[in-house]
Amino acid sequence: MNTRKIVTGAVLASVLGVAALAHSGATGVVKSRMEAMKEMQTAVKAIAPMMSGTAAYDASVVQDAAETFGRHSGEALTASFPEGSIEPPSEALPVIWQDWDHFEALARQLGIMAQGLSLASENGLHGGSGMMGNGMMMGSGSGMMMGGSPNMMGMTAEQIGQMPADGAFAMTTQVCAACHDRFREEDD
Template structure:
């Protein structure tokens, strides 16, 4: 899981300031999402102490930033000097559906974090294979129909990271 969070950090390591205010804003959003996801992943991995308030703050940051994804990628701000591929406009419905999917999981995670217990409990962990029959890195049959409110917090984080990785692989230009 931490490898995916780390890849998000790498994937958002562009120099801020190039391409105008919207590009800078979305780069900052991506960095904030990566930092929040990393913080939560480290709590579940035992690399960072779990604190309910910190868990909630990170989940809330993911939720707010995920909610802004669509409006942070308007037409005319894609391609160089941004790393956002111009193909986003050619596949706008797919891009927006993926952004909404991330937002749905982030919203559920933030809701659950608002009721976070004092410690990580067994029901917060993903201890079984994915609930939807797919692998973490493979296609998830039926995932769109799954109720995120019924998923453990750790599973929600995995699904958010998976969707972020999918979006970056399709809609983000590779670093040179």
Template sequence: MAKKILIPSVLIAFIGVAAMAHNGATGIVKERMDGMSAMGKAVKALTPIMRGAVEYDADKVRSAADVMIKHAGEQMISLFPEGTGGMPSSALPAVWDNWEEFSKISNELKAYAEGMKIAAGNGLAEDAVEQDDAMMGGSNDTMMGETTEDAMGGDAMGAETMITAEMFATMPADTAFASVAQTCSACHQKFRAKEN
């Protein structure tokens, strides 16, 4: 049975038009566009796996995670020096106006990708539920139904917890993937111009 993993439509749209945006890009702008395109292709390759539409392959998950890790965090941040907005770049002025938030999201993306790599061996949540049911006589002790923040130790007062890759050690890979996709989407919504 195919599972439903929600991939934000903003992210899907980005994947489809990323190649068109590279026309005329050079230097650091082209370098960051190439990195974003590589990450978009990694997400696109993982989507059917995480939805259960194709057979789960932990090595493919790890490989895609490596692409994300390579291009996220400090690497991504370094490709956005002040003054590199404007055409052909899709970066909004908000990148530099809200530099701290942009940097935080970039670093979170890397942590989530590292977590996805660690979680790759755990399989999908559906598999984890079936294994728990078999081992526990029908008990469901997984994190199903929790938000990523709940599963990572966020408290009722909304205090933020430092995200580390190790937090994903026992999570299903699709939970980690959802965090990656949501982070990409949040960044695009705040910091990337919409395509015409």
């Protein structure tokens, strides 16, 4: 199994933890944001098999997923978390409002990643396993850190758009995972 499949699987498992969200009883802004998270989960599920090479690649499906991520990023994401909106069944943690700048930065970063993924969709998948192993995506200096915050070194959507789509997808899901790891209650 190559590194790309291992990393994509690990990131996907983290992001798809959202599947445990129980929408019953949710109302108002909590229900709206849970529905937005469900839409992003559906987008991840739609393209993850393509990114791991287990389904045929379709750039239009990747673009649709990127649109979904973009629609629920930035101000749209932060607006769905008014202070104190943690009533059950929300899994949001109070640390969101204690570390709002970090949360807001991740929301903005998701938008950049979504734009980059859309641009990268036409590039197809990386032909080999070298990309994930060369430090471009993982490691100490220039990419995303597993389980941590995204490296906010200022990559633009255009720079991300030069990557193969699976690399841009991995970066996008890393932003999701970083936010979930910090700001969402762990599933039992």
